[in-house]
Ligand SMILES: [Ca+2]
Ligand SMILES: [Ca+2]
């Protein structure tokens with residue numbers, strides 16, 4: 001396929017990041033960033049940039065992603081100055097949660113709360129120390 005110089009040029013870069021949070025050898029967070037740059041008029045200056053980040057999070061560690069987050073940042077250089085100002089950038093976020101996960105986390109949450117309440121008690125008599133400093 002011959003290259004045509006005066007037409008749009010599209011460049012796609014994909015980066016994948018894998019994070020094993022608890023170090024058990026199973027990936028817990030997989031993040032993939034796709035960067036697309038488009039030079040619409042072919043003058044060598046990028047006119048449109050789209051960065052899509054998809055993050056899959058395995059909350060319960062069974063190897064299946066439970067939460068999928070997708071963030072898309074689109075910059076369109078409307079005035080053609082080569083810079084992407086705030087009003088030329090749009091951000092779209094989508095979060096998808098596996099069915100049934102909310103209930104599972106809810107149960108785990110209630111247990112955690114009970115423990116937290118226990119450790120917080122008995123912290124109040126230290127307040128008196130401030131009053132002795134009157135002067
Ligand atoms: Ca892990
Ligand atoms: Ca251009």
Ligand SMILES: [Ca+2]
Nearest residue numbers: 060062064066
């Ligand atoms: Ca999972």
Ligand SMILES: [Ca+2]
Nearest residue numbers: 077079081083
């Ligand atoms: Ca601009």
